[in-house]
Amino acid sequence: xxxxxxxxxxxxxxxxxxxxxxxxxVPISVVRRHAHRRTGMKIAAxxxxxxxxVISVWSLSVRDSDPAxxxxxxxxxxxxxxxxxxAGSPSTGVAPTDRNYRVVDAHLSVSRGEATxxxxxxxGIQPGLGVYQAELIGIVGETRAASSTVRLLGSADVVVRAxxxxxxxxxxTARTVGNQLVFTPDESPSGDGQHIVGMVVxxxxxxxxxxxxxxxxGTITQSMSIDGSIGYLIRLSDVRSDSDATIIVPx
Amino acid sequence: MMxxxxxxxxxxxxxDVELSRTLVEEFEVFYAREFSSVVRLAHVLTGSRAAAExxxxxxxxxxxxxxxxxKGYDDPAAWVRRVVANRSVSRYRRLLSEANARFRLQQERPxxxxxxxxxxxxxxxxxxxxxxxxxVIVLKYVDRASVGAIAATLRCSENTxxxxxxxxxxxxxxxxxxxxxxxxx
Numbered sequence: 462x463x464x465x466x467x468x469x470x471x472x473x474x475x476x477x478x479x480x481x482x483x484x485x486x487v488p489i490s491v492v493r494r495h496a497h498r499r500t501g502m503k504i505a506a507x508x509x510x511x512x513x514x515v516i517s518v519w520s521l522s523v524r525d526s527d528p529a530x531x532x533x534x535x536x537x538x539x540x541x542x543x544x545x546x547x548a549g550s551p552s553t554g555v556a557p558t559d560r561n562y563r564v565v566d567a568h569l570s571v572s573r574g575e576a577t578x579x580x581x582x583x584x585g586i587q588p589g590l591g592v593y594q595a596e597l598i599g600i601v602g603e604t605r606a607a608s609s610t611v612r613l614l615g616s617a618d619v620v621v622r623a624x625x626x627x628x629x630x631x632x633x634t635a636r637t638v639g640n641q642l643v644f645t646p647d648e649s650p651s652g653d654g655q656h657i658v659g660m661v662v663x664x665x666x667x668x669x670x671x672x673x674x675x676x677x678x679g680t681i682t683q684s685m686s687i688d689g690s691i692g693y694l695i696r697l698s699d700v701r702s703d704s705d706a707t708i709i710v711p712x
Numbered sequence: 713m714m715x716x717x718x719x720x721x722x723x724x725x726x727x728d729v730e731l732s733r734t735l736v737e738e739f740e741v742f743y744a745r746e747f748s749s750v751v752r753l754a755h756v757l758t759g760s761r762a763a764a765e766x767x768x769x770x771x772x773x774x775x776x777x778x779x780x781x782x783k784g785y786d787d788p789a790a791w792v793r794r795v796v797a798n799r800s801v802s803r804y805r806r807l808l809s810e811a812n813a814r815f816r817l818q819q820e821r822p823x824x825x826x827x828x829x830x831x832x833x834x835x836x837x838x839x840x841x842x843x844x845x846x847x848v849i850v851l852k853y854v855d856r857a858s859v860g861a862i863a864a865t866l867r868c869s870e871n872t873x874x875x876x877x878x879x880x881x882x883x884x885x886x887x888x889x890x891x892x893x894x895x896x897x
Contacts, residue, residue, distance in 0.1 A: 466881045466890050473834040474853040476827045477756060 739779050743772055746789045749855060750796055756835045756850045757800035761826075764800075771795040790865040793855070797847045797866065837887040838880075845880035848873050 747768060754764035771792045775782055782788045826832075838846050847866060851857045859877075863870045884890070 464890055466885050466888065469834055469888065469890055470849065470853040470881075470884075473827075473831040474856075476831040477752060477835075477854055479827075 735779055735783075738783060739776050742775075742783070742788060746792060747772065750789075750792055753793060753850055753855055754796045754800050756854050757797065757839065757846060759832075759835065759839060767796050767799050771799070787861075787864065790861070793851070793865045794867065797851070834884075834888065837884055840887060841880050841883055844868075845876045845883065848876040849880045849884075852877060 750771065751761075751764050751768045754767040755761050758764050758767065774795060775788065775792050782791060785791060838849050841849065844866070848862050851862045851865060852859075857865065859870050859873050862873045866873070
């Protein structure tokens with residue numbers, strides 16, 4: 462007896478439903494925020510840990526609603542001077558924008574699906590002072606190197622914040638040097654498969670741009686040689702045009 | 713311009729934190745209930761689990777930002793499904809050109825739990841159909857949606873849905889070399 466299309470589709474659908482019950486990502490809504498008395502603020506954001514090993518995390522941008530704080534931000538708003546340059550202090554990564562959004566330095570750690578961002582009180586962010594909004598960021602590139610350098614070409618409103626380890630967090634220091642960001646782990650990744658899986662990219666400019674930054678899965682356009690090594694050319698193609706950036710992540 | 717959700721949260725932060733928490737909690741219930749099936753819908757239409765998760769995530773983020781308005785809809789999930797269905801087709805085409813790069817990344821990763829080759833053959837054929845036909849086929853079979861629900865999701869008439877279903881099945885019969893069954897719907 463001939464199998465009909467309807468039967469084929471029913472079988473395929475049943476098979477599909479039985480194989481895709483689990484999900485691995487969570488949306489921005491699950492971001493939890495609460496004040497932290499000693500550090501100014503602590504944000505615990507659910508990381509997006511995919512079964513296939515892709516990790517996406519959330520970063521933090523801050524929009525202060527306090528008038529005094531906003532005036533301070535406006536005073537910091539210098540015009541970026543070139544590719545990869547940072548408005549404000551490169552070392553702190555403060556990036557004032559036309560919307561009074563700024564990306565602040567935050568200690569980020571990711572461990573098995575949970576990301577935590579600790580924001581220091583040196584940024585003048587205090588509990589209850591303003592509006593804090595965690596934003597989607599993308600992981601770009603993948604490297605097993607003990608340290609990584611990320612070169613930013615294009616928008617100055619993009620900064621790489623930290624490296625993310627898989628399956629466990631890799632602690633280290635990320636610092637900007639000119640238009641590069643260098644991440645150096647505190648310790649070499651262990652030999653049991655732990656490795657750096659990506660760099661956290663923060664696109665300043667408000668939620669509209671950040672929310673459309675993607676993980677590299679859908680945005681890598683080609684691989685290419687950079688300084689003799691193979692890297693990934695990643696274009697955050699869905700980022701708002703005035704925040705568009707090309708990021709090269711060497712292996 | 714600030715989106716409605718952010719604006720509303722701005723107005724209430726500090727003064728009425730409970731409101732934004734309530735919104736978030738409501739949304740999380742909605743998300744927990746719908747996310748899996750929305751990912752499944754996008755997965756079939758794009759052929760990529762990772763892309764499906766991205767699309768679903770984007771759609772839910774968009775829904776979150778409209779939640780004060782969206783939660784008043786008769787069926788907020790239909791809005792999310794429509795967004796995902798519409799974006800899936802264009803995303804699928806883009807994914808084709810990115811396949812090599814993704815393959816390279818995925819070589820070092822464990823293979824996710826996937827459906828059978830026979831199932832994939834069916835969905836591959838579905839993805840070759842015209843956009844509307846593919847959408848109604850997937851909504852009907854994968855989502856088990858009624859003709860009325862599909863019409864509401866895609867904002868078209870039930871007769872249009874039936875037409876797309878019939879034409880989609882006919883086209884699939886040719887692509888897969890199978891017979892059709894005209895006695896449903």
